Each structure stands twice: as C-alpha cells, then as structure tokens.
Amino acid sequence: MTDKHFQTISNRLSKSYQLLAEVEHRLKNPQDEPSQRASLLKSKQKIEERISELEITLLCPLKPMMPDKAFHSPSFETLITYLEDSDSALRFWALGELVVSNQQQAYPYLLKSLKDPDPEIRVTAVEALAHFGRYAVKPLLALFSDRDYRVRNNVVTALACIGPTILPYLINILKDEMVERHVLVVATLREIGPVILPQLHEMLRWPYSNLVYSIVTVIGDLGNDESLSLLQPLADGQWQPTSWGASISEAARNAIRKIRRRKTMLESGKNPARDEDF
Incomplete structure (x- = not known):
C-alpha cells in the first residue's frame, strides 16, 4: 500500500468515525419518532460495517505474509x-x-x-x-x-x-455501575504500569465518582510522590460515594498508605510486593 493510498483510507476512516459519533449522539434523543430512530439505527449499522472494511484495508498489505x-x-x-x-x-x-x-x-x-x-x-x-x-x-x-x-x-x-492507547476506550466503562467491569479495568491499568500515571492523575479531576474511585485504586499501586499530593485533597474531602457505595476518601487514604509503604520499602532496599486489592 502506497503512502498516498494509506492516507486516503485513513481520511475516510476518520470521517466515518466522526459520522458514527454524530449518529450515536442523535440516538440519545428520547423524543425521536420510532421511524426516525429505526433509520438512524440502520445508518449506524452501515457506518460500522464500512469502518470495519476500512480498518481491514489498512491492516492488510498487498502481499500477505505467508x-x-x-x-x-x-x-x-x-x-x-x-x-x-x-x-x-x-x-x-x-x-x-x-x-x-x-x-x-x-x-x-x-x-x-x-x-x-x-x-x-x-x-x-x-x-x-x-x-x-x-x-x-x-x-x-x-x-x-x-x-x-x-x-x-x-x-x-x-x-x-x-498499552496506554486503550485509555480513551475505557472511559465509559469507568463511569458505569457494573463493579465487575471496574475490577477488570483496574487490573488492565495495573498491568500497563506507571507509564499511564500522567493520564490517571488528570482523570482524578473528573467529576465522576465511579471513575475516580477506580483510578484512585490503580494509583495506589502505581503512584509516586506527585500522586501523593493529588490524592491528599480527595482523602481530606467529602466526595459523593460510588454507585455501589464505596468511599472515594477512604480509597484515597488507602492509596496514600500504599504509596508511602512502597516508597519506604524501596528506600530500605526491599522489593515491595504489589497489593492487588480493589
């Protein structure tokens, strides 16, 4: 695939993503007529099929590896x-x-x-x-x-x-109320490791209690000195609990304790075992 052809396919794919987002936004309007909604759903399906075709085109070289x-x-x-x-x-x-x-x-x-x-x-x-x-x-x-x-x-x-490129795809999961899915996302972020700390730090400022709770939990296992300063206001404040009743302030205090304990062990030459509690 030539660079020009690759760029053409990439542009089409970008426009398809944008169109899909617009259709999905319109589908969120509960006041639409059933016929209009059915038409939007049909359009959504066609756009998704086109996106799949374009993605496959990008992935497939002209001469496949044998x-x-x-x-x-x-x-x-x-x-x-x-x-x-x-x-x-x-x-x-x-x-x-x-x-x-x-x-x-x-x-x-x-x-x-x-x-x-x-x-x-x-x-x-x-x-x-x-x-x-x-x-x-x-x-x-x-x-x-x-x-x-x-x-x-x-x-x-x-x-x-x-790797870290998956983070935008996890946002909606981190906002939802299914704690089982949060556990899996937390495990995924832990495996990616400290490289995602800058993004996690930024997400601590987001106004979604379910998301913030899970991010705090991950930072407790991956965090550094900067994390401590960002977690302290959460530990001291009064946050709305998650949809399953968990306390963000308590999670932040636990995370701070983990980071400090890990730092102490590293300074003493020990190899801290990573705590996997959610």
Whole structure:
C-alpha cells in the first residue's frame, strides 16, 4: 500500500468515525419518532460495517505474509472452512494455524472466533488480537462480560499489551455501575504500569465518582510522590460515594498508605510486593 493510498483510507476512516459519533449522539434523543430512530439505527449499522472494511484495508498489505514453505499447512481458504466445523478441536487447530501463519487477513475471522462456544478458542482469538493494536480494543472490551473467567483474564492481558492507547476506550466503562467491569479495568491499568500515571492523575479531576474511585485504586499501586499530593485533597474531602457505595476518601487514604509503604520499602532496599486489592 502506497503512502498516498494509506492516507486516503485513513481520511475516510476518520470521517466515518466522526459520522458514527454524530449518529450515536442523535440516538440519545428520547423524543425521536420510532421511524426516525429505526433509520438512524440502520445508518449506524452501515457506518460500522464500512469502518470495519476500512480498518481491514489498512491492516492488510498487498502481499500477505505467508507461513514457512517448508511447513505444509492447509491453505488460508481451507483453514477458514475448518473454523466453521462442528468439531471444536478442529476449529481450535485451524485458528492456531491462522495465528501462526501471521496473515493479517485473519483479522475478521479472529473477531468471529471471539463468539465461538468453546472458551479455549475464544482465549486463542483474544491473545492473537492483541497484535492488532487499537483496532482490536472494542471487540476485546465486549468480552469483559464473557461467561468464562479465562477469557476475561486474557482480555486484561491483551489490552495491557496494547498499552496506554486503550485509555480513551475505557472511559465509559469507568463511569458505569457494573463493579465487575471496574475490577477488570483496574487490573488492565495495573498491568500497563506507571507509564499511564500522567493520564490517571488528570482523570482524578473528573467529576465522576465511579471513575475516580477506580483510578484512585490503580494509583495506589502505581503512584509516586506527585500522586501523593493529588490524592491528599480527595482523602481530606467529602466526595459523593460510588454507585455501589464505596468511599472515594477512604480509597484515597488507602492509596496514600500504599504509596508511602512502597516508597519506604524501596528506600530500605526491599522489593515491595504489589497489593492487588480493589
């Protein structure tokens, strides 16, 4: 793909994102007529389909990388066929071959495998999607609600591998009332590590109690001296509790204690074990 072609596709993708945001904003209006809402939903679906096509175009080079010729693996088309087989063992093997082949055309089939009834297949797809960066973030976040804990745990690892660029995608989750999803987001941010502290510090000023509580919890595990000065007003103040009743002031005091204890241990030459409490 030439630089000019890449730029053209990128511009189209940017405009599609903007259009999708506008449609989603209009859908929030409860006063719309049912027919108008149905039309907006149809438009939203078409825009999302177009976005997927454009993302895949960006990800797919003109000459796909092929597996080692010395290894006689079935063709890409054959592996895709196997993914539809009723035998879960065969589907698992085929997905593994697609991952090993390192073909970027496998992206839509990895997305499809996220819905496979076999959790081992979903886990494999999650691990593979981590290599697609921000293009995989939204599909991976949807699996925070997966019924299998192995899938959820691997989503945390995959998102952490993608890195700080995932933070904007987590905002709505950090505002919602599902404490289970907050736990998974906190685990993800912890795995990314101190590199995200500047963004977390800024989010402490946001007026969302659920979000601030989770951010305070993460800072308790990753924080530094600057974190202490930002946490102290929260520890001293009277914040509205989270939707599940947790106290932000108490969380801030706990975070301050963790940071100070960790600092003391480091100064004494000890290796502080990171506390994983939520």
